[in-house]
Amino acid sequence: MEVLQDQNWTPLGEVGGQYSPSILLLLLLLLYKSHQQGAPAARTSLSVLRRSSASLRRSAAAFLGSPSADAPVSSSMPPSADLGRVLAVITGASRGFGRAVAKDVSRSVRPGSVLVLVARSGPELRALQAELIQSEAGRAGLQVEVVVADVGQKEGLEEVLRRSKRAFTEEITHLVLVNNAASLGDVSHFMKDFTNMAEVDSYLSLNVSSALCLTAGVLQAFPRRPALRRTVVNVTSLCALQPFPSWGLYCTGKAARDMAFRVLAEEEPDLRVLSYSPGPLDTAMQAEARSKTADPNIKQSFSDLFAQGQLLTCEESCSKLMKVLLEDSFTSGAHIDVFDV
Amino acid sequence: MEVLQDQNWTPLGEVGGQYSPSILLLLLLLLYKSHQQGAPAARTSLSVLRRSSASLRRSAAAFLGSPSADAPVSSSMPPSADLGRVLAVITGASRGFGRAVAKDVSRSVRPGSVLVLVARSGPELRALQAELIQSEAGRAGLQVEVVVADVGQKEGLEEVLRRSKRAFTEEITHLVLVNNAASLGDVSHFMKDFTNMAEVDSYLSLNVSSALCLTAGVLQAFPRRPALRRTVVNVTSLCALQPFPSWGLYCTGKAARDMAFRVLAEEEPDLRVLSYSPGPLDTAMQAEARSKTADPNIKQSFSDLFAQGQLLTCEESCSKLMKVLLEDSFTSGAHIDVFDV
Numbered sequence A, B: 001m002e003v004l005q006d007q008n009w010t011p012l013g014e015v016g017g018q019y020s021p022s023i024l025l026l027l028l029l030l031l032y033k034s035h036q037q038g039a040p041a042a043r044t045s046l047s048v049l050r051r052s053s054a055s056l057r058r059s060a061a062a063f064l065g066s067p068s069a070d071a072p073v074s075s076s077m078p079p080s081a082d083l084g085r086v087l088a089v090i091t092g093a094s095r096g097f098g099r100a101v102a103k104d105v106s107r108s109v110r111p112g113s114v115l116v117l118v119a120r121s122g123p124e125l126r127a128l129q130a131e132l133i134q135s136e137a138g139r140a141g142l143q144v145e146v147v148v149a150d151v152g153q154k155e156g157l158e159e160v161l162r163r164s165k166r167a168f169t170e171e172i173t174h175l176v177l178v179n180n181a182a183s184l185g186d187v188s189h190f191m192k193d194f195t196n197m198a199e200v201d202s203y204l205s206l207n208v209s210s211a212l213c214l215t216a217g218v219l220q221a222f223p224r225r226p227a228l229r230r231t232v233v234n235v236t237s238l239c240a241l242q243p244f245p246s247w248g249l250y251c252t253g254k255a256a257r258d259m260a261f262r263v264l265a266e267e268e269p270d271l272r273v274l275s276y277s278p279g280p281l282d283t284a285m286q287a288e289a290r291s292k293t294a295d296p297n298i299k300q301s302f303s304d305l306f307a308q309g310q311l312l313t314c315e316e317s318c319s320k321l322m323k324v325l326l327e328d329s330f331t332s333g334a335h336i337d338v339f340d341v
Helices: A021-035 A044-049 A053-063 A097-104 A122-136 A155-166 A197-221 A248-267 A284-292 A296-307 A314-327 B021-037 B042-047 B053-063 B096-106 B122-134 B154-169 B197-221 B249-267 B284-292 B297-306 B314-329
Strands: A084-090 A116-118 A143-148 A174-178 A229-235 A272-277 A335-337 B085-090 B114-119 B143-148 B174-179 B228-234 B271-275 B334-335
Touching: A053 A314, A084 A097, A084 A155, A084 A197, A097 A116, A097 A122, A097 A174, A097 A314, A116 A122, A116 A155, A122 A143, A143 A155, A155 A229, A155 B197, A174 A197, A197 A229, A197 A248, A197 A314, A197 B154, A197 B334, A229 A248, A229 A314, A248 A272, A248 B197, A248 B249, A272 A314, A284 A296, A335 B228, B085 B096, B085 B154, B085 B197, B096 B174, B096 B314, B114 B122, B114 B154, B122 B143, B143 B154, B154 B197, B154 B249, B174 B197, B197 B228, B197 B249, B228 B314, B249 B271, B271 B314, B284 B297
Parallel strands: A084 A116, A084 A174, A116 A143, A174 A229, A229 A272, A272 A335, B085 B114, B085 B174, B114 B143, B174 B228, B228 B271, B271 B334
Antiparallel strands: none
């Protein structure tokens, strides 16, 4: 850890990279943890390098998916046994993290609940629907609706709202919206390459506008009332807080979303708003990141995470999200990382 | 200040507001300063309320435009006398802060420099051009180009790039791009009202995509080379760091831009990237904010700032920006507030 005392460290991604993959992995790890210290600027991540080794070990353990006993926990509140009688709308539900969320939610709700699962891919979505209907929850009366739609299109959003309203019953006690659908953007380029407004517009529309407008539509469709809890989850990323070279669109979109949901939390005090960062997951998006990331150092770090078995499974991360939702003690609007839980 | 010890304080903008205008003004003031403490989450602003009264007084003095002797300064570096022989592209240059930037830059450059001033309003832009050509700098050979264009449109961006390339000469030693053009968005509504994707798309296109694509285009047009300094300014806001009720689009766009320019700074180490927050300015945008802001508490706070003469003039704020640019000691990618300088 001697290298951490070196005053000459420069930010991750410095051109003409001079770092070994293992040091970059550590840097990435520290970037991944540094937002816990409330570090808003890139330079702040460097100060994290100079923290105590105990803190570093805790960060490392947490990052590697094996939180130590003294890792921070969000709360000591005993979690509720379930989320109640839920109407849950989950976007990007056909695979990856969204699929894990759908399955975990199905196991945490009371009979009479409804899942509205949204994705572009019909076959995968219907396979999940069949699986859930045949599960214990399904046999106990869980209703599973699928909406094959592109939430990046106006018509897709309208269809999700229409189907959600139709699925709602007076017995529902908890509305849950999980804004999970997202795309990585072109990570094979740097910011200076993005001269095509249509490409940037399209990315922001799918990754920012659609999440905001779906959320607004759902809140209008199911307004505040005494017997209805309402929870909105924004699936976010460390990239909302820390810049990563060649992940420009992704960072920009996630930062925009985090802020939008912070404003929402300020505006709607009855609403529970959570920005949950699921960590580095072993998903198709990560595979895309490993093969396409332009920045050689970032690319190598992701490859190392994968090769060393340090990516989280969607199920591992999702169980932490469920813990946070069941405890329900988070500050509305907060960004909570899987390693915070 | 006793009220600051109260543990029951809730975030600014709580529905059913219970705060007096003066307390809200203080809250707004503290929100305005709290990012100096590196506070990323809304809840963190509350901890600022519990800081020492000395710190509070300093914050208050700084917010009110009368920095005390112990106010933080960005650096003790002696500033350069000028920016060099500059090609400066300034968007939103016809009025407000952009106009002040154009005038200040014109006074800080060497003969042979060129300003490329961009705005949608032809008459105002041409009036500024005439004024600058007749100024001391103009008489000493400053060239002033005007581009009447909408940078929110592809064609507008292309025209700016075409004219900038034409204006460039081999004698230019410093390329400066000031991304100032922006719109407030509809502050008469809350996040839950934004169900129209076209409206959100359009806002993000003008306020995020256009700044990113113009920057990319300028960097491609004038690539890195030994004899050319390159500086990119993102005109930002406290709203990039702190959520303000009913300023959802504005906060979202500014947060997106700050992150995009942080990524750019990581990717291009030779580039100087500055996100400068000019503070609460006495401009048309502020007048719009005073008359239209939906949140009654925020609206009242802005009215109070205006009524009490506490808004900054564009010239006051711009002189701080020029100080930062001339000193050139900021961390690339940093968000620097007028009250940090």
